[in-house]
Amino acid sequence: xxxxxxxxxxxxxxxxxxxxxxxxxxxxxxxxxxxxxxxxxxxxxxxxxxxxxxxxxxxxxxxxxxxxxxxxxxxxxxxxxxxxxxxxxxxxxxxxxxxxxxxxxxxxxxxxxxxxxxxxxxxxxxxxxxxxxxxxxxxxxxxxxxxxxxxxxxxxxxxxxxxxxxxxxxxxxxxxxxxxxxxxxxxxxxxxxxxxxxxxxxxxxxxxxxxxxxxxxxxxxxxxxxxxxxxxxxxxxxxxxxxxxxxxxxxxxxxxxxxxxxxxxxxxxxxxxxxxxxxxxxxxxxxxxxxxxxxxxxxxxxxxxxxxxxxxxxxxxxxxxxxxxxxxxxxxxxxxxxxxxxxxxxxxxxxxxxxxxxxxxxxxxxxxxxxxxxxxxxxxxxxxxxxxxxxxxxxxxxxxxxxxxxxxxxxxxxxxxxxxxxxxxxxxxxxxxxxxxxxxxxxxxxxxxxxxxxxxxxxxxxxxxxxxxxxxxx
Amino acid sequence: xxxxxxxxxxxxxxxxxxxxxxxxxxxxxxxxxxxxxxxxxxxxxxxxxxxxxxxxxxxxxxxxxxxxxxxxxxxxxxxxxxxxxxxxxxxxxxxxxxxxxxxxxxxxxxxxxxxxxxxxxxxxxxxxxxxxxxxxxxxxxxxxxxxxxxxxxxxxxxxxxxxxxxxxxxxxxxxxxxxxxxxxxxxxxxxxxxxxxxxxxxxx
Numbered sequence: 003x004x005x006x007x008x009x010x011x012x013x014x015x016x017x018x019x020x021x022x023x024x025x026x027x028x029x030x031x032x033x034x035x036x037x038x039x040x041x042x043x044x045x046x047x048x049x050x051x052x053x054x055x056x057x058x059x060x061x062x063x064x065x066x067x068x069x070x071x072x073x074x075x076x077x078x079x080x081x082x083x084x085x086x087x088x089x090x091x092x093x094x095x096x097x098x099x100x101x102x103x104x105x106x107x108x109x110x111x112x113x114x115x116x117x118x119x120x121x122x123x124x125x126x127x128x129x130x131x132x133x134x135x136x137x138x139x140x141x142x143x144x145x146x147x148x149x150x151x152x153x154x155x156x157x158x159x160x161x162x163x164x165x166x167x168x169x170x171x172x173x174x175x176x177x178x179x180x181x182x183x184x185x186x187x188x189x190x191x192x193x194x195x196x197x198x199x200x201x202x203x204x205x206x207x208x209x210x211x212x213x214x215x216x217x218x219x220x221x222x223x224x225x226x227x228x229x230x231x232x233x234x235x236x237x238x239x240x241x242x243x244x245x246x247x248x249x250x251x252x253x254x255x256x257x258x259x260x261x262x263x264x265x266x267x268x269x270x271x272x273x274x275x276x277x278x279x280x281x282x283x284x285x286x287x288x289x290x291x292x293x294x295x296x297x298x299x300x301x302x303x304x305x306x307x308x309x310x311x312x313x314x315x316x317x318x319x320x321x322x323x324x325x326x327x328x329x330x331x332x333x334x335x336x337x338x339x340x341x342x343x344x345x346x347x348x349x350x351x352x353x354x355x356x357x358x359x360x361x362x363x364x365x366x367x368x369x370x371x372x373x374x375x376x377x378x379x380x381x382x383x384x385x386x387x388x389x390x391x392x393x394x395x396x397x398x399x400x401x402x403x404x405x406x407x408x409x410x411x412x413x414x415x416x417x418x419x420x421x422x423x424x425x426x427x428x429x430x431x432x433x434x435x436x437x438x439x440x441x442x443x444x445x446x447x448x449x450x451x452x453x454x455x456x457x458x459x460x461x462x463x464x465x466x467x468x469x470x471x472x473x474x475x476x
Numbered sequence: 477x478x479x480x481x482x483x484x485x486x487x488x489x490x491x492x493x494x495x496x497x498x499x500x501x502x503x504x505x506x507x508x509x510x511x512x513x514x515x516x517x518x519x520x521x522x523x524x525x526x527x528x529x530x531x532x533x534x535x536x537x538x539x540x541x542x543x544x545x546x547x548x549x550x551x552x553x554x555x556x557x558x559x560x561x562x563x564x565x566x567x568x569x570x571x572x573x574x575x576x577x578x579x580x581x582x583x584x585x586x587x588x589x590x591x592x593x594x595x596x597x598x599x600x601x602x603x604x605x606x607x608x609x610x611x612x613x614x615x616x617x618x619x620x621x622x623x624x625x626x627x628x629x630x631x632x633x634x635x636x637x638x639x640x641x642x643x644x645x646x647x648x649x650x651x652x653x654x655x656x657x658x659x660x661x662x663x664x665x666x667x668x669x670x671x672x673x674x675x676x677x678x679x680x
Binding site for chain 2: 019020061062063094096097099106107108109110111112114115134137139140146147148149150151153154155156157158160161164165167169170171176177178179180181183184185186187188189190191202203204205206207208209223224225226265266267268269273274275308312342344346350354355358359361362365366368
């Protein structure tokens with residue numbers, strides 16, 4: 003089936019902290035058992051650059067078609083198919099650029115760093131294949147600033163790849179040429195948003211651009227068509243070109259083919275990073291399964307979990323049997339985001355847990371949109387007051403009012419049999435350009451909706467005067 | 477002297493040449509400057525402005541957006557203790573208190589001897605290995621309060637100076653594109669037609 007050559011590889015490796023191989027098909031983590039998986043020598047010995055060879059033997063249009071047939075869903079958060087994204091560039095406008103999003107920083111997420119540190123050549127090969135297929139003339143590989151080791155590994159791999167002719171001028175003796183330039187950030191979560199990433203790459207403050215009307219595929223880096231792809235997304239391409247789209251879609255489900263990297267952290271017995279079969283593995287499998295996290299620590303009860311990174315509305319044990327699959331998680335009131343599950347057991351102080359996430363997003367607001375800049379800080383301050391036991395019930399109303407000014411209308415949340423609540427499906431409406439503002443409200447809304455008693459027990463009663471009532475209509 | 481030295485100017489020019497617009501090199505150059513001086517000085521920003529052809533205000537505008545650039549001297553070692561959800565669930569608050577107590581400074585402060593700066597950080601992308609911290613952006617996983625004590629003792633005793641370079645040095649390996657192998661920056665106005673190898677995109 004997949005490159006396992008009959009050997010069931012289980013267990014973990016000292017050189018890949020947190021990674022558990024398991025007995026499952028592996029596409030992007032196939033080399034992780036090798037301590038030297040990052041070297042060109044090991045990469046070539048394990049089928050490396052074969053996908054590129056096969057790609058260059060075919061017209062670029064066919065390579066694009068192969069990737070499109072594989073339906074590689076973007077792994078950065080939005081889940082948009084890469085092949086379709088490549089097709090959105092306007093006809094006849096050149097040059098086109100590739101920007102690789104390696105700015106992994108969504109709370110809970112740990113996969114791209116592992117892929118960059120453990121298999122940088124796989125990523126580089128993916129970049130070169132994407133450039134060929136989509137007619138991209140220069141590639142910028144943007145790595146999060148705080149990831150010194152990943153930067154070193156990718157730099158060393160690029161130096162090897164240039165010397166060996168896999169990147170740069172006349173790749174593998176063909177007429178195809180592309181530079182892959184290593185670029186790195188300096189600490190700003192919002193830069194993970196693709197238009198902010200482009201701003202940052204232009205040497206500016208990393209603030210998102212207004213979109214629509216123009217998405218980066220039409221007007222991106224230096225105003226030219228630009229494809230922004232996530233590290234994990236591109237890391238799938240060598241395998242797809244080597245083994246074919248059909249082999250890829252044979253794994254997973256029709257709507258979510260292939261595999262997917264998922265990090266599960268928090269109060270589980272065996273937190274870890276797992277490459278799972280896409281679309282079929284349920285949250286119960288991931289949290290309680292023997293080959294995954296093996297249950298909650300100390301035999302405790304599960305209280306709640308964040309299913310898709312800090313930006314995702316929370317789930318409770320009611321949602322455990324939902325598969326890790328985009329549309330189903332969406333209908334249930336949340337999203338899969340960047341493949342990150344954070345698990346909270348019965349000992350968790352829910353308002354305090356929500357505060358750590360809201361503080362994160364308030365801190366990371368770039369300041370461009372008022373609802374996020376002001377609202378995030380308000381949410382953090384009010385929530386801190388509540389957590390510190392100095393809050394009133396008016397504060398709880400205020401949290402909702404501030405949140406509603408960032409996200410008007412019904413905010414998505416999970417169903418709860420305990421509270422008699424029906425799910426409100428994802429997504430939300432928003433008054434900000436990007437998702438940082440709504441994300442500051444998400445943990446507050448989830449915590450307040452699913453665990454209202456934990457807030458009510460903490461606040462004192464006071465008459466609430468809605469801010470909108472003051473000075474309005476007089 | 478906080479302008480880039482000659483060796484770093486050569487490196488800066490190599491980096492700038494990779495980009496279609498010089499300003500794109502600004503963040504890498506700010507890192508280079510911080511590597512040389514330990515933090516970003518006004519004089520350094522004026523020099524970078526000359527190198528990439530913008531005003532020093534624009535350099536400051538960019539630099540001040542990013543968490544990693546320091547505008548005042550910091551310790552030789554900057555310890556970042558993560559406080560976001562996964563780490564918080566696994567006890568990172570206790571780590572921060574322990575470090576504050578041991579160092580005698582609050583988060584954000586630097587020890588009187590200038591050796592260590594302590595910071596409360598946000599998610600460092602090692603959530604399964606919580607609680608985690610970084611020293612000059614080098615990871616420590618599944619950290620206990622006793623580990624924090626030992627780490628600080630080791631830093632003070634100079635035992636980690638090989639493993640962890642002084643603050644400012646990020647990656648110890650740099651990309652170098654060989655002159656005969658590189659394509660060179662593709663300026664946005666350079667190409668107006670499809671590259672030679674490209675034969676159009678697949679049907680939607």
